Amino acid sequence: MGFKETKTVDQVLSEAIKYIKHVPRIIEVTISEALNKYIAEDVMARFDVPGFNRSAVDGYAVRSIDTFGASPTNPITLRVVGFMAVGDDPGKYSLNPGEAIEISTGAPLPVNADAVVMYEDTRRSGDYIEVLRPVPPMGNVSRRGEDVRANEVMYRRGMKILPWDLGVLASMGIYRIKVFSPRVAIISTGNELVEVTDVSSNGPPPGKVINSSRFVIEGLLKSLGCEPNYLGIVGDNEDEIAKTVSNALKDYDAVITTGGVSVGKVDYTIRAVSRLNPEYLNHGLSIRPGRPNSIAVVNGKPVFMLSGFPVAAATGFDVLVRPILLHMMGAIDDPKPVIKGVLTRRVSTPVNTKSFVRVRAYLGRDGRVYVEPLALTGSGILSTLVRGNGILVVPENREGFDEGDEVEVTLIRPLFMEGS
Amino acid sequence: MGFKETKTVDQVLSEAIKYIKHVPRIIEVTISEALNKYIAEDVMARFDVPGFNRSAVDGYAVRSIDTFGASPTNPITLRVVGFMAVGDDPGKYSLNPGEAIEISTGAPLPVNADAVVMYEDTRRSGDYIEVLRPVPPMGNVSRRGEDVRANEVMYRRGMKILPWDLGVLASMGIYRIKVFSPRVAIISTGNELVEVTDVSSNGPPPGKVINSSRFVIEGLLKSLGCEPNYLGIVGDNEDEIAKTVSNALKDYDAVITTGGVSVGKVDYTIRAVSRLNPEYLNHGLSIRPGRPNSIAVVNGKPVFMLSGFPVAAATGFDVLVRPILLHMMGAIDDPKPVIKGVLTRRVSTPVNTKSFVRVRAYLGRDGRVYVEPLALTGSGILSTLVRGNGILVVPENREGFDEGDEVEVTLIRPLFMEGS
Numbered sequence: 067m068g069f070k071e072t073k074t075v076d077q078v079l080s081e082a083i084k085y086i087k088h089v090p091r092i093i094e095v096t097i098s099e100a101l102n103k104y105i106a107e108d109v110m111a112r113f114d115v116p117g118f119n120r121s122a123v124d125g126y127a128v129r130s131i132d133t134f135g136a137s138p139t140n141p142i143t144l145r146v147v148g149f150m151a152v153g154d155d156p157g158k159y160s161l162n163p164g165e166a167i168e169i170s171t172g173a174p175l176p177v178n179a180d181a182v183v184m185y186e187d188t189r190r191s192g193d194y195i196e197v198l199r200p201v202p203p204m205g206n207v208s209r210r211g212e213d214v215r216a217n218e219v220m221y222r223r224g225m226k227i228l229p230w231d232l233g234v235l236a237s238m239g240i241y242r243i244k245v246f247s248p249r250v251a252i253i254s255t256g257n258e259l260v261e262v263t264d265v266s267s268n269g270p271p272p273g274k275v276i277n278s279s280r281f282v283i284e285g286l287l288k289s290l291g292c293e294p295n296y297l298g299i300v301g302d303n304e305d306e307i308a309k310t311v312s313n314a315l316k317d318y319d320a321v322i323t324t325g326g327v328s329v330g331k332v333d334y335t336i337r338a339v340s341r342l343n344p345e346y347l348n349h350g351l352s353i354r355p356g357r358p359n360s361i362a363v364v365n366g367k368p369v370f371m372l373s374g375f376p377v378a379a380a381t382g383f384d385v386l387v388r389p390i391l392l393h394m395m396g397a398i399d400d401p402k403p404v405i406k407g408v409l410t411r412r413v414s415t416p417v418n419t420k421s422f423v424r425v426r427a428y429l430g431r432d433g434r435v436y437v438e439p440l441a442l443t444g445s446g447i448l449s450t451l452v453r454g455n456g457i458l459v460v461p462e463n464r465e466g467f468d469e470g471d472e473v474e475v476t477l478i479r480p481l482f483m484e485g486s
Numbered sequence: 487m488g489f490k491e492t493k494t495v496d497q498v499l500s501e502a503i504k505y506i507k508h509v510p511r512i513i514e515v516t517i518s519e520a521l522n523k524y525i526a527e528d529v530m531a532r533f534d535v536p537g538f539n540r541s542a543v544d545g546y547a548v549r550s551i552d553t554f555g556a557s558p559t560n561p562i563t564l565r566v567v568g569f570m571a572v573g574d575d576p577g578k579y580s581l582n583p584g585e586a587i588e589i590s591t592g593a594p595l596p597v598n599a600d601a602v603v604m605y606e607d608t609r610r611s612g613d614y615i616e617v618l619r620p621v622p623p624m625g626n627v628s629r630r631g632e633d634v635r636a637n638e639v640m641y642r643r644g645m646k647i648l649p650w651d652l653g654v655l656a657s658m659g660i661y662r663i664k665v666f667s668p669r670v671a672i673i674s675t676g677n678e679l680v681e682v683t684d685v686s687s688n689g690p691p692p693g694k695v696i697n698s699s700r701f702v703i704e705g706l707l708k709s710l711g712c713e714p715n716y717l718g719i720v721g722d723n724e725d726e727i728a729k730t731v732s733n734a735l736k737d738y739d740a741v742i743t744t745g746g747v748s749v750g751k752v753d754y755t756i757r758a759v760s761r762l763n764p765e766y767l768n769h770g771l772s773i774r775p776g777r778p779n780s781i782a783v784v785n786g787k788p789v790f791m792l793s794g795f796p797v798a799a800a801t802g803f804d805v806l807v808r809p810i811l812l813h814m815m816g817a818i819d820d821p822k823p824v825i826k827g828v829l830t831r832r833v834s835t836p837v838n839t840k841s842f843v844r845v846r847a848y849l850g851r852d853g854r855v856y857v858e859p860l861a862l863t864g865s866g867i868l869s870t871l872v873r874g875n876g877i878l879v880v881p882e883n884r885e886g887f888d889e890g891d892e893v894e895v896t897l898i899r900p901l902f903m904e905g906s
Contacts (some may be wrong), residue, residue, distance in 0.1 A: 099684075100706045104603040113689035114868075124748065138717025145728040152722070154753070155679030155693045170752055172794065174693040213869045220872060228898065229690065230871040231699035237868060239689060258572030262517075269533035269659060273575045273594040276535075278653035285521045285649025292498060302572070316602045327758060332572070332590055369902075373570075376593065376653045379552065384866045401897040403821035448657060449535075450649040451885075452640060477821040 072350040072357060073424075074462060075420060084394055085346040087366030087412045090248035097235050100227045103245035104395040105292040109221035114211035115237045116157050118174045121201060123206045126166040126188060126195055135199040141189065149318065150176055166195055168378040175207060182206040199261050214238055219405035224396030226291070235305035242373050246395040248292045251314035254280050254299045255307055255325035256374050261299065269358035279324045279376045286383045287322075290391055304324060307338035315364055317344070319394070322387060323382055325374030334372045344369070353420045353460065356381035368394075376448045403477045405456070407435035413458065414466040421460040426448040427475050428482035436484070437475055455479035492770040492777060494882060495805045495840060503813055505766040507786030510668035510739035510814050517655050520647045523665035523711040524815040530640035534631035535657045539577050539595045543626045546586040547599035547607060547786055553620040561609065561616035565675055570596055586615055595627060602626040611718035632659060646711070646818030666713045666815040671734035674700050674719045674742055675755055676794050683717070698868065699744040699796045706803045707742075722746060727758035735762070735784055739814070743809065745794030747778040755791050756780060764789070772882065773840045776801035781810070788814075796868045801842050823897045825876070827855035833878065834886040842882040844870040847895050848902035856904070857895055875899035 090156075092106040123125065127150060134353045136142040148159045152172040159167050161178035166183070167176045175182070180203050187199040214220060220234065227235075227245070235243060259277040260270050270276050270320040279298060284294040297314060300306050307326065313323045326335030327349070336349050336366040344362035351359050359382030360371040370387050392399055407427050415421035437458065440450045456475035460466055467473055493501075506715030512526040541547065547570060556562040564586040568579045572592040579587050579596035586603070587596045595602070600623050607619040624778060634640060640654065647655075647665070655663060669744065679697040680690050690696050704714040717734060720726045728747065734741045746755030747769070756769050764782035773780050780791040790807050792799040812819055825845050835841035846858045862869045878894035880886060887893050 097701055098704060101708055112687055115689075118692060124752075138532050151677065153679070153693060154690075157692065170693075171748060172676075213867050216756075220869065226899070228871075229709060230796070230800055230868060232701035233800075234696040234704045234872050235866050236701045237696050237796075239682060239685050239696065241682045241685065244556060257571065258593075259573070262661045265659050267532055267659065269537045270534075271575075272577065273573060274537060275592075276657050276659065278656040281652035282518055282650050283657045284518060285652045288521055289649060299780060323875055332544075376650070376657075380650055381654075398900050401823035401825070401900055402597045403823045405821070447633050448650060448654050449640065451648075452654050456721075459639075479646070480818050 073348060075230050075354050078348045078351060078386070079389055081133055082346055082363055082368065082390065083311065083362050084362035085366065086368055086390065086394060088394070090246055092199060092244050092410050094242050095249045096242055097240065100243055100245055101229065103227050103247065104215045104397045105221050105225050105227060105460070106244040106246045107115070108219050109225055109235070109238070109243065111218045111220055111238050111242065113239065114178055114216050116208060116210060116212065118173055119363050120174050120208050121169045121182045122171065123182055124171050124316065125169060125182045125184040125206065126276045127161070127169045127175050127182050128166045128197070128201065129161055129178060130181035130203045130205060130445055132163060132203050133183060133197050136200045137196045137199045141198050143194055146193050146195055166456045167402065168228045169392045180204060180207070192476050193210055213402050226397060226400070226404070238324040242323060243393060246291065248319040248391060248394065249317070250294055250391075251318040251323065252280055252289050252294055252296045253285050253307070253310050253314060253323045253435050255264065255302060256299070257302045259290045259299045268285045273479045279374065280378050282376050283322055283324070283372070283383060286380065286387070290388060293390060298341065302332065302334050304334045307335050312342055313367060315367055315369070317338070320368045320370070321370060322392065324372045326348050327360050327371045327373060335352045337464065339369055339371060341363070351382070351385070352418055353381060353385060353422065354416060355422065356385070359386055361386055361427055364474070377451065380451070403408040404474055404479055405435055405481065406472055406474050407437040409427045409437045409467050409469055410436050412469045413439045415460045416465065417463055417465055423458040423460060424454045424458045425458045425475055426454045426482060427477065428484050430484045434479070437473055487500065492772040494772050498768045498771060498781060498806070499597065502766055502768065502781050502783055502810065505534055505783035506788055506810065506814060508739060508814070510666055512664050513667045514664050516662055517652045517660065520663055520665055521649065521652065523647050524817045525641050525643055525645050525647060526640060526664040526666045526815075528639050528643055529658070529660065529663065531634045531638045531640055533635055535634040536628060536630060536632065536736050539630050540628050541589045541591055541593050541595065541602045541604055541626065542628045543604045544591050544605040545602045547581070547589040547595050547602050548586045548617070549581055549598060550601035550621050550623045550625060552583060553601070556617040556620045557876055558618045560802055561645065562616050563614055563616055566613050570594065570715065572833045587896070599629070600624060601793070608804050620814050638871060644818070646817060646820070653723060667809060668715055668739040668814065669737070670707050670712050671738040671741045672700055672703050672714055673727070673730050673734060673741065673743045675704045675722060675743055676719070677722045679719045699792070699799045702796050702800050703742055703744070703803060704793070705837055705876065706891050707799065708805070710808060712811060722752065722754050724754045724758045724875050727755050728761050731759055731789060732762055735787055739818065740790070740811065740843065742790045742792060744792045744799050747780050747791045747793060757810065759784070759791060771802070771805070772838055773801060773805060773838060773842065775842065776805070779806055781806055797871065800871070805890060809819065824894055825855055825897055825901065826892055827857040828855050829887050829889055829891045829893050830858045832886065832889045833859045833880065835880045836886070837885055838882055840882050843878040844874045845876045845878045846874045846902060847876045847897065848904050850904045855901070857893055871898070874901060
């Protein structure tokens with residue numbers, strides 16, 4: 067009984083990835099719908115941004131040559147012949163020698179002007195200004211193409227679209243863009259499961275459990291720019307599971323099941339997926355929680371078989387599903403917020419197992435950060451992800467950390483304050 | 487000319503917050519729609535989770551008292567009278583002295599059983615097992631209420647709903663939940679602006695600029711669980727802006743404008759909002775980029791007047807809009823990923839100004855992290871947020887950092903590798 071030999075996450079990932087050939091769905095969306103999606107094409111600029119030389123300050127557009135030699139004791143006088151506002155056509159004025167045009171920040175330089183003198187460096191009287199300081203060519207000018215140059219590749223396939231990217235894309239004249247939008251099927255297995263919508267206010271019937279993993283996985287998939295498709299609960303029945311997974315593989319880019327991945331009597335899902343002639347199948351990982359998490363590759367598509375216990379499933383998602391789906395989109399993972407703190411209690415973990423310990427990190431009254439381990443076991447104890455705010459990872463080659471050790475914690479919520 | 491005296495961000499925030507009285511819109515959504523929203527109510531558990539004592543291992547449910555004294559040399563024999571599967575009713579069996587029930591992980595304990603002996607600690611022959619080790623009361627049992635206790639307050643108003651929270655809420659039998667969903671109006675001002683959808687493939691007409699800030703702000707608002715409502719472009723006209731902002735204040739929880747916040751000739755928005763009898767108005771901040779960013783409070787609602795330049799507007803959003811909207815939802819900000827690295831070039835910033843320097847942080851071939859400043863000025867240079875991956879904040883009391891200094895950078899994208 068028990069998993070005789072489990073592989074490390076890195077081993078399984080590098081093996082499984084070799085068999086994944088499927089390119090997930092690509093859709094075209096407007097930039098308003100593209101936030102947090104991964105770009106599915108290289109994006110090249112068609113024109114310069116800005117499209118014209120514009121003033122970077124409020125002042126006077128001039129021919130720089132007219133200002134050479136100017137100083138407070140020897141000012142050069144120019145005649146002001148107009149005002150250039152933001153939004154004006156650059157052809158509104160053409161500058162002759164000895165002339166200046168008053169100009170706002172962001173307004174285009176008039177024809178023949180090649181610099182802007184700031185108000186601060188001038189003295190005005192009537193239609194004339196005295197220039198007190200010379201300005202070099204292109205002085206105080208935001209040059210055409212300074213932000214984006216025509217034909218420059220601004221985005222590579224696989225980049226995640228963040229808020230300012232929407233602005234950059236718009237600046238480039240791009241309103242519709244191709245993004246990855248993998249369709250992922252979620253299949254919950256287990257005779258014990260009932261839907262939250264079917265449960266009375268007294269809770270589920272005796273022996274039954276509300277299907278919560280489904281929602282955790284939906285949330286994790288959405289955070290990854292994927293489209294979750296929940297296919298419902300299947301009982302602990304090998305035939306049913308095999309049929310449901312097999313059908314899902316026709317319609318979706320990836321399949322995630324929960325439950326039926328223990329050993330012995332309850333590995334229904336493992337046996338069901340084995341029947342689908344997978345190119346690759348690995349049962350179990352040397353992690354805790356989440357030892358039963360498994361993966362198969364069928365026709366080039368991944369089938370993730372996660373634990374029926376929600377915390378174990380969430381851990382399986384992070385170590386297995388997330389990197390593989392990112393790989394399928396040619397993307398790399400976001401940086402994670404990490405904090406260092408002093409462990410308040412010893413953490414013991416099994417050897418040769420990468421352990422994910424949920425913790426509560428808080429700022430002590432003494433100004434130091436402390437890390438309190440919340441639960442060493444209990445893969446069903448989802449609430450530790452609410453009461454806690456971080457994950458402490460204990461690598462395979464350690465058996466834990468001692469009280470007082472400085473440890474690094476990935477924060478999933480803000481730091482607590484001591485006593486709160 | 488220029489902002490004579492600008493206040494620090496902290497000053498302005500603490501002043502403005504005193505005048506904000508408005509509670510933003512609260513809506514009821516299903517948990518499938520609640521991801522990344524902020525909870526608008528305390529949430530209490532109505533029942534225990536799990537709702538029954540269940541086995542934490544595969545093995546045999548027993549009366550613990552029957553196993554006392556068992557050892558490999560002196561095993562205790564029990565009769566196996568049934569099998570308890572996951573999803574079975576706890577009342578399926580009732581245990582008599584000397585009896586055991588085979589049980590799966592997650593299955594409910596039968597009546598009268600108070601512990602589970604793991605397979606590993608038994609020897610089976612036919613309908614009998616020999617117990618080789620005693621098990622204490624509640625040994626290998628996940629107790630009722632272990633995850634969530636009835637009447638416990640699991641969520642406080644203002645908490646952000648993360649993927650696993652969806653699972654916790656479902657476990658608690660909660661499918662519909664009240665969340666904040668502030669409706670925020672976006673008004674773009676500026677005669678130079680054109681919509682991306684109106685621009686040909688050669689770019690905007692001479693002197694015109696595509697309205698990109700709108701999309702940046704939409705994206706930033708969505709990331710904050712708010713609903714952006716874009717009200718279009720208004721020209722540089724004080725009356726028009728005043729009318730549009732005034733109308734927006736009737737319908738929305740907050741208003742964000744861009745443009746018209748410089749000094750002198752182009753402070754249309756400042757003057758327009760001044761006419762609305764604001765309880766509070768501050769023009770300008772001692773930050774760079776983003777000095778023109780301003781805030782007013784009208785009838786208890788915030789009006790954010792951001793720069794017309796997209797990077798300056800994005801900075802204004804981060805320092806001004808984000809904290810105030812979070813405050814209105816009783817929420818605190820997420821932890822941010824931070825990395826330390828060695829500065830490759832001197833960064834000079836103005837005194838008494840908090841500077842936000844866009845940088846490119848990369849892992850050098852020598853294994854060290856390096857931080858390359860990208861642009862010291864150029865608040866219009868949105869592309870530095872694409873080419874770069876981080877922000878270096880230089881506090882008010884410094885005039886920069888030297889080449890070789892170790893600096894802390896907030897990462898907005900993954901770390902680059904040297905040469906990539």
